[in-house]
Amino acid sequence: MELPAYDLKTLFDQLGLDSEGNAIDDFIEAHLLDANTKLIDADFWSPQQAQLLKEWLRADGEEAVMVDELNVRLHRDK
Secondary structure: OOOOOOOHHHHHHHOOOOOOOOHHHHHHHHOOOOOOOOHHHOOOOOHHHHHHHHHHHHHOOHHHHHHHHHHHHHOOOO
């Protein structure tokens, strides 16, 4: 049995965001967050996207690793 691959492409696909080519890097560059803004509170998420991110973080599984990676990339110094 093959385990699903969890990566940023998978996360973006689940969020209904473009994940092809440079789309992920472009999204991150356009949506960098300041240190005081939590990933799940960012104003660019729809309510459904924010809820999915919250659920994945609470589950603390492989999905949470993807969310953590996105969080780190969105919070890097501008």
